[in-house]
Amino acid sequence: MSLDFIVRPFLDTDRAFVADAWLNTLRAGSEEAKVSDWQSFKARKNAMIDGILDDKATEVAIAAPKGDALTIYGYLVWRPTRFPGAPALIHMLFVKKAFRRNGIATELLRVDGIQL
Numbered sequence: 001m002s003l004d005f006i007v008r009p010f011l012d013t014d015r016a017f018v019a020d021a022w023l024n025t026l027r028a029g030s031e032e033a034k035v036s037d038w039q040s041f042k043a044r045k046n047a048m049i050d051g052i053l054d055d056k057a058t059e060v061a062i063a064a065p066k067g068d069a070l071t072i073y074g075y076l077v078w079r080p081t082r083f084p085g086a087p088a089l090i091h092m093l094f095v096k097k098a099f100r101r102n103g104i105a106t107e108l109l110r111v112d113g114i115q116l
Helices: 012-028 031-035 038-054 104-108
Strands: 006-009 059-064 074-079 089-095
Touching: 012 031, 012 038, 012 059, 012 074, 012 089, 031 038, 059 104, 074 104, 089 104
Parallel strands: none
Antiparallel strands: 006 059, 059 074, 074 089
């Protein structure tokens, strides 16, 4: 069975989910998180995530069910290239575990402005 979804633009209401999922992904996959004080780690990484999301050059694409502005299956945070032919800078690609292996990451990487 195939999952039906769209890739839509980033909305202000998406920010909390994106930032939280990003922080928790860093926490789960980081040796730094295992040896750091959680509050310090969280403060540093939240500042980094906020800086990237607040940057005017940053783009965010959201994979979601069509017509549903609240549910998010995954997202891509990137910065388009400034140089012709150069690849985009991908900051974060995330798909919720329950929705992986449904082509979501592949579709997110096909978004306009991504040059791989």
